[in-house]
Amino acid sequence: MNISFSKHTLANGLDVLLHEDHGCPIVAVNLWYHVGSKNEQPGRTGFAHLFEHLMFEGSQHYDRGYFEPLQGAGATLNGSTNADRTNYWEVVPPGALDLALWMESDRMGYLLPALTEAKFANQRDVVLNERRQNYENRPYGLAPMAILAALFPPDHPYHWTTIGEIADLQAAHLDDVQAFFRRYYRPANASIALAGDINPEDALGLVQRYFENLDPGEPAGPVHVTAALTRDVRIRFEDRVELPRLYVAWLTPAMFAAGDADLDLATDLLANGKMSRLYRRLVFDERIATDVSASQNSREIAGYTQITATAAPGHTLAELEHAILEEIARLAQDGPTDAEIERGRVQAESQFMLRLQTVGGFGGKSDQLNAYNVFLGDPAYFDRDLARYQDVTAASLKEAVARYLDPARRVTLSVVPQGRAALAASGSEPAVVS
């Protein structure tokens, strides 16, 4: 099983990926820029994401909001920014492909003449409200800030969150926007995928027509910074919550690197579903937690595995920590059962098939083609990606857990109710988050 496609690179460096699927009369347009919060500098955080907002506010030849003409043509559209990339997508009726490409190419080539101080100030206010809604006014919402800051050193670009620091957002200038655009929003740093009800030859002609006269620029180039933990970093903060929550996080391999798939399956067998080891012990049998989750968060230049559990009333974070570490140790010592490995394989197959169902949006086939192309230079990676999971063995999973989920090198964060610092796991230092 694979996603069939053709790849073309325009003279200015823009990668074009085309995938035909006539199952539904729609076309997905998906454009990746290889820039994210990883390309920001300390003191200037939150910028890549704020910039994404400005991309919807108009360009030189259509200096109005981008939503109206596209929604009026029957499109849905959105964009997102993470540490490693920024993506923009539209799902359009086939007759509106022209319109979507006109608009994407106009903002790639001609954003700056339309950019004003007023637009910038407005979207900075919107982003500050996005931050309030999704982080500051949400219980446990500042935990990602504390965890990333403790896992990665201050000069590592995963030290901060993509939403950024309030002071940095307030200090951002229109000049910064212009420099950022000139550096990163260039054809040579971008990849566009069209998937759905297209004729690939015609679609390529349209992309050439709209994009090939734009100045190439240069690829952003790799970011090389390493991180290492040498101890158990124990931190805490107080929040407006009723139940204390424990987070344990480890530095782990990057996306697609050796060990990544093993840890992905390991976190599944630890905390995905009622029969998973941690759910069964913490929530089902011992009832010391109200919930538990685990994930391998793999990014372009590093990853981290995180386990999160909330204490049931009357139980302590010390109990949770003890049980979690004991289960990790057991997995590192004895490895998974054959049944767990078999389950992991079939779940991976099922997940990959689900991803083949849709051409557009976040995670659809057009987005996947771009992910493989931008991070690996190889859009044909779908079946090898699945093979990474099918190739996991009990021995390789055990080895990855033993190697990376080391109790002596981790971050242990306690989030406790206001005024109840004593409920934190032992030896925790206060962390400053805002």
Place this chain on the structure above:
Amino acid sequence: MTPAPAPRAAPVDRSRLPEPGPARPFTFPTIEKSTLASGLRVWTVPHPGVPLVAFTLLVRRGAATDPPGKEGLAAVTADMLDEGSGDRSAIEMHEALARLGAQFDTDIGSDATVASLTVLTRFAERALALLSDMVARPALREQDFLRVRQLRLHRLTQLRDMPGALADRVFLKLLYGAHPYGHPPIGSEASLTAMTPDDVRAFHAGAIRPSVATLIAAGDCDHGTIVRLAADAFGDWTGSGGDDVRATGVPPAASRLHIVPRPNAPQSELRIGQVSAARDTPDYHALVVANTVLGGQFVSRINLNLREDKGLTYGARTAFEFRRLSGPFVLQAGVQTSGTARAIEESIGEIAGIRGARPVTDAELALGIAALTRGYARNFETADHFGRAALQLALYDLPDDYFAQFVARVERVTIDDVSRVMTRHLDPARLTTLVVGDVDAIGPDLSRLGLGEPIVLAPDTY
């Protein structure tokens, strides 16, 4: 698609946007239907392509069926379906699901309980057997009940920390009072504490029954096979789900402005609305168009005003939440604390304006209709989409040609229709406003809105 010019030929005309070409026709597949002797309806929506089948089992009984004092019973029952069956324990049930790589979920609303299971085609038969074990023959053991209830009580504790969830919960109560829609599916501490395993068994025996159920299979499947497998799996599931919940009157809210204190909150969670139309209103399509213009899409009046003009919020939206009985109309937004009163004033002004003072313009109507119709086909791409679409028909008794007719019916909506239905179904004088926010910071501003003194509500009374 428009024919492509030869590469490198015509320069791009950037003086105006390209006109979209005509829409391609879209045809909803025929739903094949059978009914088993038990009354269970079995529907199939073929959608080959990816080797997956999405099963959706709809039972037209939900939280509105909760007996008074037992609020949360339907949800606990739904939650216990996957807690084992026969000799199989909850853990064994989940191991069996995991061996199929199955995506299993239960969803509970006011009007329905929905169990859904998506699997690779080669596991369809085993999946259906598991689904029937869960829905028709759940174990409903006391020890599992006690654990599930305890987790739900913890969840209620945690929901109080979440300003959006707290606002939703309090707002329903303000709008509906003792009406069957006045409580959230999870219920309350008091009602959950009063509940027994026998309550769950009685609810399952009297409501989770084939007479009110529809099994929908969508994706890579054929009707004959599904009916045969369903007859095997659900053959011993019998009985009546009782009567539909009857409409009761909703008393108007006693006051118009309420606040749940959240000291030092950086944002206020805002809800403004009233009890409005049911899903079977003849005004449905006109209301959908009207809401699109008012607050149903990014370029709606309310989002453009509060977000794109004033920067007060990350997003504001409105919805008519259509249900079998009269559902709520709700505006929701998280707004920065300092802009709370202004956001309320602007929001109520927009709702009042679209009813008369500032009726929908030709351009807004055209945009709203186009947004709803031109890309309509994208709602029918995956097996899950088709399953969910068929579920709408079964839940709300809609005709089989509902999706085929949707575009034409929306295109017929006029400006007069919009004014008429908004006047009929919204009344600014009856709008209720709720804020979860920093009462010390915004209280004085709220008092000046002309909505009366805000009534301060304690979060733990809901």
